[in-house]
Amino acid sequence: MTESIHDHATRLRDLPLAELVSGEAGTRAEPWYEHRVGPLLADLRKHQIDDPAWRALFELAEARGVLATRDRMFAGEAINSSEGRPVLHVGLRARPGECVVEGEDIGALAKAVRERMAVFARSFRAGELKGATGEVLDQVVCLGIGGSELGPNMVLEALREHVPAGVTIRFLSNIDGSAVNRALAGFEPERTLMVVTSKTFTTHETLHNASSVRRWIEAGVGADGVGAHMAAATASPDRARAWGVPEDRIFEFWQWVGGRYSLWSAVGLPIVLGVGPERFEALLDGARELDRHFLESPAALNLPLKLALLGHWYATGFDARTHAVLPYDARLGRLVDYLQQVDMESNGKSVTAAGQAVDGRTGPVVWGGPGTNGQHAYFQLIHQGTHTIPADFLIAIEAPPGREDHHAILMANCLAQTRALMVGKAQATVEAELAAAGVDADTIATMAPQRTFSGSRPSTTVLLERLDPRALGAVIALYEHKVFCQGALWGLNSFDQWGVELGKVLAKELLLVVQGEVALDDADCDASTRALIEQIRAASSD
Structure with a gap:
């Protein structure tokens, strides 16, 4: 073949x-x-x-078996074989009754969460959502990384004209401290809502950034009032509660929602806040049209x-x-x-x-x-x-x-x-144009190939x-x-990402070395990494 x-x-x-x-x-x-x-x-x-x-x-x-694998995905089979999970982002935009897996109506589950999100978003967009000091919350910092940020940020940028006047929504994903400073620049703690998006509520970058933002808000409104400035989207609601997010501000999604396919779920809360529930439903409707085309x-x-x-x-x-x-x-x-x-x-x-x-x-x-x-x-x-x-x-x-x-x-x-x-553009055409412009033959011989376009791109x-x-x-x-x-054509599992994990493990080990908690001589470092750390330490001590 x-x-x-x-x-x-x-x-x-x-x-x-x-x-x-x-x-x-x-x-x-x-x-x-x-x-x-x-x-x-x-x-x-x-x-x-x-x-x-x-x-x-x-x-x-x-x-x-590409289309056969498609049918298995829509049927809710565990095609994410390495994690033993179904892949049901298509179910997130299905209508109730269209996607039922093991007796569970996925479309109805998703709709119930969206209805809660809609109530919250309408209050926010109407200027009725207020913080601990009574100020209207109209400044939003969305914390998440990877699929928790890329999808919602892209959609909000595309539909920005629908964000209410006076509302500012920013995303904070990178652990870089300069990113934190930029995300908070010009914001006021009393007017800021932080939306934390993390499937596990353990993502290191997200939780570290969120802790920094929470401390910044606490400095403005007090520790007792910070809950009024929080919301979360997660598949681990118990951890969100333990972190201090109020129960009615936790919007749940499920383990079978992959991060890069998650904007259709509660991960899309920043979209709903920004453009409104009706437009979020229209976004899902457009995706559903493609789902039906793809399936049928x-x-x-x-x-x-x-x-x-x-x-x-x-x-x-x-x-x-x-x-x-x-x-x-x-x-x-x-x-x-x-x-x-x-x-x-x-x-x-x-x-x-x-x-x-x-x-x-x-x-x-x-x-x-x-x-x-x-x-x-x-x-x-x-x-x-x-x-x-x-x-x-x-x-x-x-x-x-x-x-x-x-x-x-x-x-x-x-x-x-x-x-x-x-x-494209044929060399003979270029040569004729140059000759007509009075260019000499030697220059034409040099220039014509450079101005030729092969086409067929x-x-x-x-x-x-x-x-x-x-x-x-x-x-x-x-x-x-x-x-x-x-x-499916290449025989891959498109729904895991082990390439992300190795660097995370090594970063945890190296953090202890960078912070001086583990001696460099005791660290498992290659010569290149060791030399770089020595240079960093030398510069930091100056």
């Missing part, structure tokens, strides 16, 4: 992509190159692939599966090692940060769920950022570098209010980049009707399911 993929890639690799798109080369008779799903339209035409290659990829997905569509019409297969196609047949995500919308400025965790923490693995070394490439490096900024930074590499870099372009059709002229320019740039990547374009909660939810779920499909 892999040999067949290589054969098709060899057949298509040197065909001009523009000719594939126009029908002059390859075979494209099937309606497989454009997909409309809910508020999204995905154009897959600008890819170095044709119908026979797609069929080979569909056969590979069938042979590796056959392989040839299944957009998340096809995006996953394209990633495998380029990794296997074109030696692609990175994937660029290029949202032409400043509001999606944190999307890439979020997707880096969803993709690279899920599939950045070299051992299968069966404990065997993988055969071939797995998760790519995911990178990118908003256009048009990227055009003046790294697009040079995408256009003329030596790497094959598949790219996703995302843009909303509807302009921001009152900025139609700006949006027309943004749209033109987005479309122009995808076309330029596809068609692949891209997907995703059009959103508008950037609203529904469309954003659909985009997030689209990438979630794409990553799931690639993990």
